[in-house]
Amino acid sequence: MRIFGDLTSGNCLKIKIVADHLGLAYDWVPVDALKGETRTPAYRALFPAGQIPGVEFDDGRRLAQSNAIIRYLARDSTLLPRDPFLAATVDQWLFWEQYSHEPTIAVCRADLKFRGVPRDQRDPARVARGEAALDLMERHLTGSDWFVGEAATVADVALFAYTQWAHEGGFDLMDRRAIRRWLDRCRAAFRTDSDAIAAAAGR
DSSP: OEEEEOTTSHHHHHHHHHHHHHTOOOEEEEOOGGGTGGGSHHHHHHOTTOOSOEEEOTTSOEEESHHHHHHHHTTTSTTSOSSHHHHHHHHHHHHHIIIIIIIIIIHHHHHHHTSOOOGGGSOHHHHHHHHHHHHHHHHHHHSOSSSSTTSOOHHHHHHHHHHTTGGGGTOOOTTOHHHHHHHHHHHHHHTOOHHHHHHHHTO
């Protein structure tokens, strides 16, 4: 398969983490959204929404949206529980990540890291929602090692991707000990150094 994306993007990094964890073969196709490469006619011919990541499989089928992709890649693996209720609980966290977590943590990071917005000029409402999202995660992880069940799932992959970079959006994890311990578990489980990957990507 071919994975189209940018390794400084948490949404794209999710796909690499799952593919590497499961030993799936792929070609990585760099796409720089900041340079407008997702808006070209050639890219939109492949992925009409003009977003990254996108995956094209060997049979020509294509799939977009990071959480849909990782859920598909993880089918029949330990990253997706077979129990229907646990699988639905994974979906619960995946939907929450895209609705309440990514639009706050990731957008604040993009403002500071890529758009040059000063920390004190972040959108206060967005910051408040981001802090609330991290607080919810902290409460959950205080009593659980993982988000669903007794082992890492794609719910952990999805939430790990941008939480690890929350500080780049101006969020402080120092007193969120449960999150920091969980981040360490994720790095060990997925054998990933996302900062090194992002640095190698050039930004």
